[in-house]
Amino acid sequence: MMKLKKMTLNMNGADRTFICDPEKDTLASVIRRLGLTGTKVGCGTGVCGACSVILNGKVIRSCTKKIKTVEEYSQLTTIEGIGTPNQPHPLQAAWVNCGGVQCGFCTPGFIVSAYGLLKENPAPAREEVRDWFQKHRNVCRCTGYKQLVDAVMLAAEVMRGEKTIEEIWYKPDDQTKEYYGKPVVRPSALGKACGTVDYGDDVELKMPPGTLHVALVQPRKVSHGAIISIDCTEAEKMPGVVKVITSKDVKGTNHMDLFTASPLSTNMKAPHHILAEDRIRMYGDVAAMVAAVTKEQAKAAAEKVKVEIEPLPEYVNYLDAAMPDAIRIHEESPNIYAKWPLVKGDEDVETLIDEGEYAVSGSFYSTREPHLSIEGDTVQAYFDEDDVLTIHCKSQSIYWNKSDVAQSIGLPPERVRMVMNPAGGSFGWSITAASFALAGIAAMATEMPIALSMSYEEFMHFSGKRSAAYSNARLACDENGKITAAEFDIGIDHGAYAEMGDDLANKVIRFVLFPYSVPNARVLSRVAFTNHGFGTAYRGYGSPQAYTAGEAVIDMLAEKIGMDPFEIRWRNIARKGDKNLAGSDFVDYPMEEMMKRLKPLYEKAVAEARAEDTPQKRRGVGLAWGGYNVTDNPFDQCTVAIELNPDNTFTKYDTWQDLGQGGDIGSLMVTAEALKPLGVTLDQIRLIQNDSAVCPNSGSSASSRSHYMNGKATIIAAEKLIKAMRKEDGTYRTYEEMTAEGIPTKYVGQHENATVPGLVPTDPITGQGNPSIDYTYALYMAEVEVDTETGKTTILKFTCIDDVGVIGNIHAVEGQAYGGISHSMGFALSEDYLDVRKHNNPFSCGVPYIKDIPDDIQLIHMGTRRKNGPFGSSGASEAFQSSGHMAVINAISNACGVRIYELPAKPEKVKAGLEAIAAGKKVEPPKKYYLGPDMYDEIQKIRDTGKF
Incomplete structure (x- = not known):
C-alpha cells in the first residue's frame, strides 16, 4: 500500500499545502508538480545545478533532495519568487542584457544560485562569483560562463543602488532604426530568465488527461549481440500498462531515411533501426517501449521486459572494426563503409615528404565528444484536430526530421507535423530524428497522445556523439618553412549507425590544413561502423578531427626547424589567389590582418609566460588556426x-x-x-x-x-x-x-x-570542388600553466581573433564564441564518452565547470564585409569550435615539452609525459595506426575504378 503525506512549505512567501510520496518524491518533483516549472531538472543526479532553489536560506540542488528530509514549514524560494517578466529582478535584467541567456535551460538555476550569493555577499569580486558557482555545481553548456559573471557583477551594482534597472537595460534606437549589430535583447530571453518558458518536460507536465507516458527498454547488457527474444508477458501485466511496443508494431520502415553524400558509400545498405529488430549494435539501442498511465508505471514495467541476447564480438573503436578479420557489424555492409580521397598537386607527395628538407609525422586521436546539453531528450506526440500526427521536440532540422519520421513510422509526410519546443541546447545531436520517430511510433501504436522522456543516463546512451577519429599525418617544408607536401590518413569511428558518415568524411578532408596554402597533398578519410555510440552532428562538424592532426604537425614542424610557431603560420597562411585543399578560392583572405592583430598579443603572452615560468608551474603559449564553411552545399x-x-x-x-x-x-x-x-x-x-x-x-x-x-x-x-x-x-x-x-x-x-555561379560539390574521386558559398575564420591563442607535480593543466587566458563578416547581433555571436571556446577547452582537457557504463552524466563525462574555464577570454572581431552575404554578414558558430582545443594542446607542449597525441589531455597523461622526460626518455607518438590498406594504394584504386 502506498502511504502518502500531507505537507506545508512556505513557497515564495506563501504557505502551500500538498500531498507527496515521502519515499519517492524529491523536492524538485514536488515543486514542479505544483506548477513551479521554472525549476528545471537536467542531470537528475545533482551535478548540473539546473534545479537550484533556496531552502531555508541555503542554495541546494532540489533534484536529489528527498522530500522526506525537508522540514515542515521550511521556507523555499524558486525562480518564480525572485522576479516576473513584468517586474524582473536586477539579476534577471542583467542576465538578459549581458547576453547570459542562450538556450536558457540552466538560467533559472544560475539566477537562483546568484540570488543566494548576493544575499550573503552584496559586493562580490569576480573570482568569488566563480567560486560560488563552482561550489554549487552550476553548469552552463552554452555561454562559457563569462557573461554570467558579468551579469552578477552588474546586478550587484543595481542592488547596491549604484545603478537602476533602466540604466542597464539596452534600449534600441527607434529613431535611427539602427539595430543591426547591436546587443538587441532576444525575444525569448526575459521569459527564460524568469522561468516562464516551457521546455519539453514542462509541456509534458501540462498535457491533458489521457496522455500516456512512454518509457524505453534499453537492455544495456552488451554493445553487440543478436536478439534471441523479447518477452513482454510480465510487463504487460504491470499496473497501468496500455501497451508494450516492439519493432513488430511499426507500420513504416523503422529506420532513418539516409542520404548519400558520396557514391563511394555503402551506408544505404545499413539502416539505423528505430526499434532494434535482430541485433543490438550499441549500448543505448532500444528494444521496446512501454506506454502506461503514469511515468512511474511505464518505467516499472520497462524493467520487466526481458530481452535475451546472444553476445557477439564488440568492436568499440575504429582500429578493431577495421581489422581484416573483424565480423561485419551490419551484414549488408563492410565495416569501412565510406572513403573520400583528396588529391591536390601533380607531385609525388610520398617522395616529397620522404626526401624533403624537413618533415615530421605523428599519429593522433580525437575523442568521442559528448554534447552534454543540460536538457536531455523529451518528446510529445498526438493527433491534432486535422488528424495529423503532431510531434513536439527539439528538432534542429524540422523538415528533414519530418521526412525521416514519416517514412520510418509509416505515414505520408502531409500527415506529420513537427513543432519545436523551446530547447535546452543541442549543439548538434538533435539533428537526428530517432527519438522523434519513437514518439510517433508510440502514438500510432496506442492511438493516444503520448509523452516520451528519458532519464539523463538513457539520453546519454541513446543520442549521437561527435565521431572519434584516428589520424596518421606527415608534413614537409623547405628550408624557409614553406609547406611543400602534406599527407593525412584519417579513420573516422562513426559508431553503430551510418547517417551522415560519408558527409563527415568530406568535411574532414576539407579542413586538415585550413586556411594554409598547401601546394601538394594526399588525404584519405575512411569511415567505419563500430559498436560504440553513433556519430552525429556537433558544432564544428568534421573540423575538430581534422585540426587535431593538422595543427599538431604544424607545431611539430616549427619545432623541428627551430622556427617560432607564429612565424611558421605566418609564412604558410593563404594569401589572395591561393587555393584551399579543395582547389577553390577562400572567398575572402583576412588571414594576414588577423595575424597582424594577434602578433603583439602573442609576443606579450610569450614574454609573460617566460617571466612566470617555474619548475613547479610551467607556463606556455599555444596557437591554432581554425575556420569553417558557411551553408551546406551547392544545392542548399x-x-x-x-x-x-x-x-x-x-x-x-x-x-x-x-x-x-x-x-x-x-x-x-x-x-x-x-x-x-x-x-x-x-x-x-x-x-x-x-x-x-x-x-x-x-x-x-x-x-x-x-x-x-x-x-x-x-x-x-x-x-x-x-x-x-x-x-x-x-x-x-x-x-x-x-x-x-x-x-x-x-x-x-x-x-x-x-x-550562385561557381559552386560545385566536392568530387568523390579527387576531393576537389567548391561546395560552400563562404567561410569563417578563427585564430586562437591559449596561455596555460602545467602543474609538474600532478600534470594538471590550467588555462589562464584565451584569445580568439575571428572573422565572421558583419555581425548581426553582437551578443548572439559572442555567445557562440564563448560557448564554442568552452567546449573546445573541455574537448582538449576532460570530455569523453568512452566508458559507456561510467560516462552517463555531465560530471562523469568531464563537462567543464566554471573554474575549468578562464574568466580572461578576449574576443577580437575583424568583421570583413562579405560582398555576397546578407548585409555583409556571413555565418558564425562553428568556427568557434573548430580548433581551439589545439591551441590548448600546443600550449601544453610549449609549457613542458609534453605533446599529447590522444585527447583528452587529462592530468595522468601529462604527468606520464613529464616523468618520461625526467627519466631522459623521448615522449614518442602512438605507433602508426592501422586504418586499412595503404592510403596511396587506396587513393589510386579509387581514381582508377571509381570504387573502393
Missing part, C-alpha cells in the same frame, strides 16, 4: 515568408530552429534590416517559427548556414512586399489599401545556392 535552399498584418505590423515565418544560438534574435535582426525602407521598429515585427504546419522550410540550423541563408531569403521576401506596398508617389500602402486593391499581403522569399 532557404524559404521564408513575410506578411503585412491588419494593424500594419509584420509577421515573419521561418524555421530558424533555435537551440540557444539565437534563431529568434537572428530572424528579428535580418527582418528589421530588410524592412528598413519602411521605417519598421522592432516591436512591429512578430515571429512565428518552427512549426511545419505554418512555417516554410528554411533548412537546418547547421553548417553555420542560418544567418546567411535566412538573411538572403528574407531580403527577397521583403523586397517583394516593399515593391507591392510602394505607391507611384513613393509612399507605401497600408494593409487596408492593399486589400482594397486586391494586392496580396504575404510574400515568400527563397534563396537557392544553385543560382
